[in-house]
Amino acid sequence: MSDIRPNPLAWMLPLSALALAAGILLSRRVDAIWFGAAAMAGALAIAGLFHGRTRRAAFLMAVMALGVLRGFAAYHPSLPEEGTYTVTGVVADEVRTRENGQVRTILRQVTLDGKPVFSGAYWTGYPDELPEGLVPGASVSVTARVYHPSGRDNPGGFDFREYLLQRGMTFGVYGMDDVTAEERFSLSGLTARIRHALTEGLTEAMGEEAGGYAAAMLLGNRELISSEDREAFNRLGIAHILSVSGYHVGVLAGLMTMLFRRLKMRRGIRTVITAVVLAGYCLLTGMNAPVVRASVLVVLYQLGRLQNRQNIGLHLLSGSAVLMLLVSPTQLTGASFQLTYGAMLGLLLVLPALERLPVLKKSRFRKLWTALCAAFAAQLGILLPQIYWFQEVPLLAMPLNVLVLAGAGILMTLYWLTLALLALPPVAAVIGAAAGFVTERLLDAIRALGNLNGIVLWVGQGNAATFLGWVIVMGVLSILWTKRRALPALLGAAIMALSLVPWPYAGACYIQFSVGNADAALLRDRDMVIAVDTGEDGDALATYLKQQRLSLDALILTHLHGDHAGGIRALLDNGIPVATVYLADGAENAAIEGGMRALLEELLATGAELRVVARGDVIELPDGVMTVVWPEQGKVRSGMDANLHSLVFHVELMGNTMLLTGDMDGDYERYAEVPVDILKAAHHGSKASTSEAYLEAVAPKTIILSCGDETRQVSMEERSGDVPLYGTREHGAVTISFSPDGYTVRTMR
Numbered sequence: 220m221s222d223i224r225p226n227p228l229a230w231m232l233p234l235s236a237l238a239l240a241a242g243i244l245l246s247r248r249v250d251a252i253w254f255g256a257a258a259m260a261g262a263l264a265i266a267g268l269f270h271g272r273t274r275r276a277a278f279l280m281a282v283m284a285l286g287v288l289r290g291f292a293a294y295h296p297s298l299p300e301e302g303t304y305t306v307t308g309v310v311a312d313e314v315r316t317r318e319n320g321q322v323r324t325i326l327r328q329v330t331l332d333g334k335p336v337f338s339g340a341y342w343t344g345y346p347d348e349l350p351e352g353l354v355p356g357a358s359v360s361v362t363a364r365v366y367h368p369s370g371r372d373n374p375g376g377f378d379f380r381e382y383l384l385q386r387g388m389t390f391g392v393y394g395m396d397d398v399t400a401e402e403r404f405s406l407s408g409l410t411a412r413i414r415h416a417l418t419e420g421l422t423e424a425m426g427e428e429a430g431g432y433a434a435a436m437l438l439g440n441r442e443l444i445s446s447e448d449r450e451a452f453n454r455l456g457i458a459h460i461l462s463v464s465g466y467h468v469g470v471l472a473g474l475m476t477m478l479f480r481r482l483k484m485r486r487g488i489r490t491v492i493t494a495v496v497l498a499g500y501c502l503l504t505g506m507n508a509p510v511v512r513a514s515v516l517v518v519l520y521q522l523g524r525l526q527n528r529q530n531i532g533l534h535l536l537s538g539s540a541v542l543m544l545l546v547s548p549t550q551l552t553g554a555s556f557q558l559t560y561g562a563m564l565g566l567l568l569v570l571p572a573l574e575r576l577p578v579l580k581k582s583r584f585r586k587l588w589t590a591l592c593a594a595f596a597a598q599l600g601i602l603l604p605q606i607y608w609f610q611e612v613p614l615l616a617m618p619l620n621v622l623v624l625a626g627a628g629i630l631m632t633l634y635w636l637t638l639a640l641l642a643l644p645p646v647a648a649v650i651g652a653a654a655g656f657v658t659e660r661l662l663d664a665i666r667a668l669g670n671l672n673g674i675v676l677w678v679g680q681g682n683a684a685t686f687l688g689w690v691i692v693m694g695v696l697s698i699l700w701t702k703r704r705a706l707p708a709l710l711g712a713a714i715m716a717l718s719l720v721p722w723p724y725a726g727a728c729y730i731q732f733s734v735g736n737a738d739a740a741l742l743r744d745r746d747m748v749i750a751v752d753t754g755e756d757g758d759a760l761a762t763y764l765k766q767q768r769l770s771l772d773a774l775i776l777t778h779l780h781g782d783h784a785g786g787i788r789a790l791l792d793n794g795i796p797v798a799t800v801y802l803a804d805g806a807e808n809a810a811i812e813g814g815m816r817a818l819l820e821e822l823l824a825t826g827a828e829l830r831v832v833a834r835g836d837v838i839e840l841p842d843g844v845m846t847v848v849w850p851e852q853g854k855v856r857s858g859m860d861a862n863l864h865s866l867v868f869h870v871e872l873m874g875n876t877m878l879l880t881g882d883m884d885g886d887y888e889r890y891a892e893v894p895v896d897i898l899k900a901a902h903h904g905s906k907a908s909t910s911e912a913y914l915e916a917v918a919p920k921t922i923i924l925s926c927g928d929e930t931r932q933v934s935m936e937e938r939s940g941d942v943p944l945y946g947t948r949e950h951g952a953v954t955i956s957f958s959p960d961g962y963t964v965r966t967m968r
Contacts, residue, residue, distance in 0.1 A: 231275065232537040238279045239541055242286020243293075243548045252291050258284035286548070293548040294381075296338065296389045298367055304331040306392050307360045308340060309408040310400075311505060313415065313442050314353055320345050322395060324355075325388065327407040331365065339388040341368070344395030352400035356412030363394030372733035372951040372967055373759040375680065375766040384549040385508070410502045414438050417503075420641040421634075424651030429658040432461075433634040436627075439463040439504040448662065450792075451669025453609070456598070456616025457623050463504050465559055466624065468513035470631045471500065490521040508547065509555050515539045532567040536560065557604035565600020566593060568697040587621075594620040599696070603681070603689045606719065610765050612676040615668065630657055677794070678719040680766040688714030721768045727842055727872055727957040729897075732759040733947035733967065735927030736903050737782035738881070744872060745841040749773040751868075751879055757786020759952075761793045770796035773838065774827070775868070777881030778803065778861040779811040779819065787818045797827040801866070804833040804852045809861040832866070834890070842957075843872035849883060849890045860884075862902065867891045873957045878917065885910055892916040896962065897955065900924045904931035904946075911938050921945070921964060923953050 262281035269277065308326030316322050326340040344363070353359065368380040368391050383389065418440050422430030431443025441449075441461060452458040459466065475496060479489045497514035504510045516539040523535070540560060543550060550556040573592040594617045606612065633654035640647040668674070691711025724746055732739040732754065739754035741763065748769050753760050753776075764771070774797050776784045790797060800822065807816065823829055833852035838845040849867040865881035867890075878891060880901035885908045888901075898919035901908035903926040914922075922939050924946040926932050932946045943964075945953045951967030 230534075231278070232534045232541070234279055235282045236537040236540045236544075238282040239286040239544050240551055242283035242288075243290035243544060243551050244286075245283070246287045246290025246548070247294050247552075249287065249291060252288065256284075256288065258287060286544070289545060290548045290551075293384065296384070298390055299331055299336060299365055301364075301366050303362065303364050305333070305360065306331060306340070306342075306363050306365070307358070308342075309403075309405045309411070310353065310355050310357045310359060311339070311407045311411045313355055313418075313440060314349070315442055316349070322346055322349065324353075325386070326359070326392065328405055329392075336390075338390065339386070340365075340390055340392045341383055341388050342392045342395075344393060346395040346398075350395060350398035350400060353398060354400075354412075355415040356402070356408035357400040358403040358405070358408065359398055359400045361392075361394060361398045362396065363392045366391045366393060369951075370968070372947070374730065374763055374952060374954070374967070376733075376759055376762055376952075381549065381552060385547075385553045387506075387547075406502070410505065414440065414503055414505065417638060417641070418443075420647075421638065421651070424637055424641065424644070424647045425655040425658070426651075428662075429651075429655035432658055432662075433637065433654065435461050436463065436467060436631060437634055437638060439507045439510070448666070451666050453611070454613060454669045454675050455619055455665060456613030457619055457665075459558070460623060460627050462509065462555075463507055464509040464555075465513035465516070465563070466627075467631065468497065468500070468510055468517065470628055471635070472497070472517050473628075474632065474635065486521075490518070493521060494518050508543075508550055508553070509559055512539060512543050512556070512559055515542055532563075536563050536567060554604060554608045557608075558601050561600040561602075561604050562597040563600065564693070565596040565598070568693060569596035569599055572697060590621045590625075591617065594618070594624075599693065603686065606678055606681045606685065610678055610680055610768065612678055613674065614676055615674050619668075626657075626661060630654065630661070633657065677765070677768060679721060679768040682718055684718035685715055688712065688716075688718060719768075729877070729955045729957070730763070731899065731923050731925055731945075731947060731953040731955075732763070733951045734759050734925065736931075737785075737927075738777070738903070738925050739786060740879070740899075740925075742845075742870070744843065747772050747841055749775060749838070749845075751775045752777055752783040752881070753786025753790065755782045755785040757789025760786055761789035761795055764790075764795050765793050771798065773797075773799045773801060774822075775801045775866065776806070776819075777866040777879075778809070778864065779806055779815040780861055780882070781812045781815065783881070784815055784818070787822050791821060791825070797822060797825070799828045799830055801830050801832055801838070803847075803850050803864050803866045804831050805850070805864055806831070806861065806866075809864060811861050838868075840872060843870065845870050848878075848893065849887055851890070863887065865901075869893050869895070873959050875957050875962050877955075878919075880909070883908060885913070888913040894918050897921045897923065900926075900935055903928065904935035906931075906934055909935070909938065914938060914940075914942070921955075921962075923955075924948075 259281055262277045262284055265273065265277035265280070306329065308329040310324055311327040312325040314322060314324045321343055322345070323341070323343045326342050329336050329338065329340045368383050370380045371378040417438060418434040421433045422443070424430065425433060427443065434440040435444055439462070444461060449458065449461065452461055472493065475493055497517060501507070501511050501514055516535060519535050519538055570593055573596060574589060597620070598616055602612070633650060637647050637651040637654055640650060688711045691714065692708055695708040695711065724743060727744040730741045734754035737755040738752040739757070739760045740751040741760065742749045742751060748771055750760055750771050750773070800819070832847050833850060834847055836847045846869045847866065848869050850864040862882040863884050865883050867881060867883050868879040870877040870879060875897070876895040877897040877899070878893060878895045879899050880891065883891060883901040888908070888910065892913065894917055896919065898917055900922055904924050919942060922942050922944045924932065924935050924944060926935070926946055927948050929948065932948050935946065936944055945964060945966060947953060949968070954965045956963050956965070
């Protein structure tokens with residue numbers, strides 16, 4: 220086969236994949252589809268008039284325009300009007316119940332008031348009890364509210380809208396009253412029922428814990444894996460084992476290849492059977508995107524072999540990327556897509572060069588060296604998306620992946636055997652017991668390693684310089700290493716390292732995070748970082764701090780209610796260092812919510828210093844000062860409502876003034892009647908606070924409202940009159956940048 224040559228235009232595939240991806244990214248920024256249509260028409264006209272390089276450049280321009288057209292349709296779908304409908308659909312996923320009582324699942328084949336919609340829906344509700352018959356595969360009918368999912372509300376925060384789009388859903392359905400469910404045939408319902416039944420069979424044969432891992436690795440059902448175990452896998456850099464992905468499809472394809480060789484099947488029959496089995500596997504996993512991507516890649520490879528074409532890995536990878544992005548453009552901006560193709564790029568570009576190195580070339584450790592090179596190449600490939608999405612570099616990932624991937628292959632073989640023999644319970648139980656034993660021992664080791672300190676390097680989210688450094692390193696290591704190329708490789712690594720280190724911050728800003736009817740904010744003045752409350756779950760604050768690689772010089776807790784201090788847990792779980800905690804005088808003796816005191820003690824046990832402050836106390840800032848204006852010392856009685864002594868700060872920063880009012884009660888507003896430029900409205904806009912008389916006395920030029928309730932926002936709008944009001948419910952996170960010349964306000968939406 221050495222005389223076989225690839226298609227002369229095959230080299231255009233990688234460039235086409237890049238052009239398509241660029242068009243899709245561009246589509247997120249355009250406001251109308253005419254941009255892509257005009258670019259497509261122009262490109263086709265040029266291609267028709269010219270030849271050679273000009274025609275090829277025009278072809279790539281047309282591909283980019285196609286990316287704009289497909290991306291615009293995917294990222295800007297038509298949506299049903301919000302409101303209450305009679306909703307019908309098929310339950311296409313496990314029905315999951317969260318700790319707070321919320322039930323959630325996915326609906327396919329949806330109709331609204333009898334009219335079909337060409338999209339899935341994310342269905343949630345808080346039923347008193349789980350509706351009878353609400354299981355995967357059931358056809359359901361419910362009267363519920365249809366809503367449009369929100370995009371990113373906070374800097375670097377979770378984009379719920381895009382998350383749903385990547386999974387084929389464009390809107391949400393809320394409500395679970397008067398649900399009726401019945402069995403009715405549909406393909407999506409059938410596969411959901413089968414997936415659910417197989418999950419139950421695995422847990423019965425192997426035990427709930429081991430069966431849960433088997434269901435995650437074979438069927439994509441991760442519901443039975445604890446959050447603690449997921450975190451351990453993340454810290455070790457082996458979390459990809461838990462999600463059905465290219466590796467898992469590769470194991471299945473490898474098992475089929477071994478069987479085909481035993482049966483001495485012809486290559487054409489092998490290809491057909493492989494394609495059919497993988498198509499069924501895609502359906503079984505709910506058309507899981509990584510499974511579909513890997514299956515397409517396997518089938519393309521086998522088709523190339525069938526036609527006696529030379530399979531060039533980069534072209535196969537590019538071809539599968541083009542197909543996947545044409546079908547589902549929103550995958551491009553998902554972590555799964557970037558990690559999958561990053562790992563494959565590393566293996567295809569870097570591994571061959573490393574394998575040609577003379578190190579241990581004739582040694583009996585050659586296979587081990589190859590495995591280490593493969594782990595290094597894959598880790599280098601995923602380094603950029605790993606930094607962007609998780610801000611962590613697992614230091615044990617390379618050696619562990621060599622061991623874990625080898626062990627996981629054996630383990631998955633046992634899982635597949637158990638699954639295949641579920642129809643023979645005694646036999647399945649024997650094999651399942653063996654698989655369960657191996658799983659438990661592996662988990663013991665992973666949990667022990669995952670709890671070690673110093674196994675994860677915390678880095679910033681990265682920027683354009685990080686990307687440049689990564690491209691340089693990948694480019695150099697994609698070619699056989701020589702001493703002449705050592706300098707550019709070191710230069711690329713240095714650029715990456717420097718881009719991930721927090722650089723001195725010269726400005727000053729205040730960020731009011733969007734956290735519903737809760738409170739979380741961040742004040743930065745040069746290199747001083749102060750959080751004012753954490754929100755209820757703390758995700759918005761902790762995510763921002765982790766992405767920016769910032770620790771807290773101070774954490775001000777205005778009072779110990781869960782909607783202001785519950786997010787301490789997220790700071791602890793994300794390892795965000797806190798130097799000093801500020802509480803109001805008497806705060807710990809007030810009527811506070813259960814668990815808050817224990818959470819505070821856990822934070823203080825990490826080494827944070829506790830300081831109690833009252834009226835007149837100050838916190839010095841590099842360019843200003845924060846002064847406590849309420850409560851007064853000794854005025855808080857034991858057992859009082861914590862809101863009554865909520866900390867209120869007057870901030871002076873670069874000549875600008877601001878009042879941070881926490882949940883200050885209206886009865887105590889007279890203590891904080893200080894004219895300011897910016898007022899953070901108290902108690903989420905409650906009518907019991909921030910009265911019209913108080914607003915007249917303070918005379919703010921700008922009002923910020925942390926609120927998720929429409930009624931409170933409307934009420935606050937009525938009281939604020941002509942003063943600009945920036946509510947997080949409407950605007951998302953609000954960022955105020957300060958300078959000696961004044962301040963500017965920016966919002967996420």
